[in-house]
Amino acid sequence: MPSWIERSWTRGILTTRYPRTPASEAETPATARAPVPPQGAPIPPSAVASCPVEAISPRGVDQGRCIRCARCLTQGLRLDGAAESAVSARSELLLPAGGGTTRPTAPLASLGRSLHLFLVDVGSCNACNLEVVALANPFYDSQRLGLFFTNSPRHADVLLVVGVPTEPMVEPLRRAYEAMPGPKAVVAIGACPISGGAFRGNPGLRGSIDELLPVDVYVPGCPPTPIQILDAILRLRGAGRREG
């Protein structure tokens, strides 16, 4: 027992200073950022053709479809998007051609300070699940911000949805949402629930979580990093309350 204490002591504080300070380099690997269209120039047709998920069009880059395969990097785009990329409307995920950002500054629906989170996997590859679970590890320590994971939707304020919606999960998802007391919010985590991600168009899948539930926050990425998920959840608390 004393040895455990000694060990915790010698390891020191691992926890990030986020959101007090911006996310660090170690917390934001290259593919955490979305590809950004070249400034002041149209998107080259070769970049449009290189995208395996049709995220890139002459209009811009749809972060909700992007799976961060980095193929467009050889075609004039750069992984240079915002480290915090959660938005509250699907249309805001489009990075328009020619540059410029669409991240809105308006705060989202305010839910209060301490939030209880419930995770529903509707067909994910397990990476998003593990990124959500990682919020509880000492590096992110979501409890310091008043965010807790619950074991029942009855106790939950926020529904975190990961994965591309499969037909058999439609009903369990709906029932989990209905079991939650109001006010409640839904966070779509990763390209899969937003657009189907890498599996868009496969048989037996719903195209998007939008068909099933009202979504409050979209977190693009494949998968989003824990910091990006944390940012999305904190945005539900509204401006000025991010630090708990």
Added chain:
Amino acid sequence: MSGPAWTVTPAERYELSAEHALAYVPPDGAFALYNDYAQRRSVLVPTPSPVRPEDVVATWRDQLVGPPPRRLAPQETVEGYGTFTFPYGPVSMGVPESGRFDVITYGERILELGPLGGYKSRHVLNALAGATIEDAALRIERLAGNVSASHVAAFLAAAESARGESVPRSELWVRALAQELQRVYNHVHVLARIAEAASQNVGSAQSHALAEEILRLQGRAFGHRWLFGALLPGGPARHLDPPDRKALDRELQRCAREFDALWELFLDSRTFIDRIQSTCPVDRASAVHWGGVGPTLRACGVRWDDRLRVPGPPYNDLFLALPEERDGDALARLLVRVQEVRASFLLIEQMLDRWPPGPGSPEPASSPVLPGRGLGRVEAPSGDLVYDVSVANGKLASVSARTPSQANWPLFALGMRNAVFTDFHFALESFGLLFAETDR
């Protein structure tokens, strides 16, 4: 019980069939053969194949189709005073994935446990027909994110074998490095989850922290925390420059020391060891009969590891310790994983030390099973993973796979007979099972 009847083929059949497909006919006591390290190089014997590869693949493919809920393990009907079926899932926070467990019980004791899958079938492999290899690989690494490197490596090996392509030597080293990193991550994650279930809060937090550090190292070395795109042509960061390798080596050696110190403390905790000892035991005979793979099999005293079976580059140049335990319980499986973490750290250290300077000489892919059809086989963190790929006109004609989770679900169900409810998480985590690998 709803759902289709149990139709799994006993795994030894597909193990044998896979060997036939690889033109290898195992003698009697094939498993004993692998205990002899000296003989591992004489494993491939050119012999005419008595079983058609089509039959082999058909058994894999038929095994997991149909609407949910699909049975992933055999289940017997148990009747008696007060017994009832308790469905757990598909939505539950205790298991972060979506899948169901039907527990037949009369109260505390689990008489029979049936894992049911199919809830998150994304029809990944079926939808790949007609895709290019590069596009398909993007989908395959997103089949099961935490073991993506193993899936992509097996798929690419199968595709290269089908197309008769040779691979630059350095490519194989990158694949091996990615797989070993992911093995470390997954094993440490299993340790963290078991510690969490045992309420070893400090140990669990420290193991989760170590797992996060591995993810960050992966993110730094390959540009992606889960190694998506890392093994593909045009991936974000495929060239590990000497300074990168040196930094990675230094960080990993620190992680290895952290891990050793952490495990010493776990061994001191009698309550932790007592909790997982003799939990969910799997005996050697069932493990072999049902075709258990990976740490599950090695924890029952069978030394089967695909890295030693047909060692290709870089494994034929490196020292690899193969752990073995005999008890077959959750503790034995965890002990195997712990030793494998150490073995993987050692492998990575050797790899980074002797990294090939350039692309190296092209290594020919293994010969195709049939013209245009190849098998790829790697040792994933949870066990032996096989991909079967057919190629026609440069596009994929069909892809099927036998995943370690698919092989190990029946053993989990068998081991849970007569267990109690509180054993559930220790047992489940110790196998490292994924619904994502069976619902594909």
